[in-house]
Amino acid sequence: MLKIFNTITRLKETFIPIKKNIVNMYVCGVTVYNYCHIGHGRTFVIFDMIFRYFRHLGYKTKYVRNITDIDDKIINVVKKNNETIEKFTNRMIKNMQNDFSLLNILSPDFEPKVSECINEIIKIINKLLKNNHAYIQNNGDVMFSVDSYKNYGKLSNQFLKKLKVGKRIKVNKEKKNPLDFVLWKKTLPSEKFSWKSPWGQGRPGWHIECTTISSIKFGNKLDIHGGGIDLLFPHHENENSQFNCLKKRSKINYWIHSGMVILNNKKMSKSLNNFILLKDLLSTYDGESLRYFLMSTHYRRPLSYCENNIKKSALSLKSLYNSLRNTKIEKKNYYFQNEYSIAFEEAMQDDFNTPKALSVLHAISKKINMLKNQNKFKEVKKFSNLLRKLGKVLGFFSYDPEDFLRKKSKMKSKEEINSLIKERNIARKLKMWKLSDNIREKLFKFGIILEDHKLFTTWRKK
Ligand SMILES: [Zn+2]
16 A cells, blocks of 8 residues: 655555546646756656656556746846747746656646646636635735635644744735735736736736646645645645635645755755756766666655765666666566565555665666576566566666667767867868768767757757
8 A cells, every 4th residue: 555645744644546546646847947957856756756656556647737937037037138038938948848858757747837827827816815815905916815724834834823923024014914925916017927817917926826727637636736845835835725725625635745955965946046957967967867866865855966876876777777688678568476576566655765666676686687697588588577667667767778888888078079069060161061960970879969059069968
């Protein structure tokens, strides 16, 4: 039986879905105002692992993740770089998708941009106004009233009294309670990124977007809501309140939070300017090795960023691939029960214990190597299939072992790559297209993808 640590009860609970064999999961997505950093990598690799594990258990999954493309930070960046908001956010979304696909993160079933959901957001705010959970402030902003929800503070385990005297909360005399938060922010009619609403021109607050998207997709009951632990307060506290105030008996059953990535003993975050970008790491390490590193610590614990540990993860993954060399993929997706598969399931059923599950993969790999030495090829086939099957549950082995190992050993040095790019640029200037194409293909064979920009060329690993 699958046990999950539920943030709202602070207990490891047996997972019981609302509908038999179906799992509904909502995870807060990225605010696309910059490139994604390794903290995003961890959150979305973790929820991808959870998503894959449910599928492995035979559940029909419905996974929804939003893209926050309306935000003051986005507006501020765009003001500085003279790009339109749509062009800028689309570029950032492409970069995000690129990073995520290199990390073998599967696309969710539904991934709307907030800017596509404005009408629905307005409807939801209207509902909260009608239910007396919201009010309009003198300045025209629509606010959620935290006093209207008796369990406010329950999810993040913060008591209202304690919060009220908190120094971090600015006192705004127009608010009924200093913790009330904005659902619809009034803007000037001339402001570019704003929409018409019954309360005048404006744009939605951050928390209401997730509640809107999760309630359109799932109604008033949701199995799992996930996100990074840094979102617990105020974002998830506010989301939980809004969701529960929409209808009687609304409920989010399990709240799952992944731990933060720590850099130099501090939280890694874009807003603190203390972060390492995924795209930079992915130009040095392959995505599966990085994925391994992100899963090597239990998902709820903080993960210290350490380049040495990424290197160790890359070697560990390489050793798994090594034992799969010269073994064929069985077409029939068979799965047999033995001490290894049982240990793997036990680890995963215990609140997704990936470090333990990874150690089971290594035990199978050791077994395969031993069987190979004993020339027991039938057994090799059986266990290599098991290793493949279980590794795939965690999102590994998307490469053929030979390709993966060759790619690592034959990868050109940065100097070699740059000198080939220079050579190709000269060929392009001289309109020697065939030579330029040959160089591109040559690099592609070494796992290097070239990206031509207006005035220069960059490269990344395949
Ligand atoms: Zn959210």
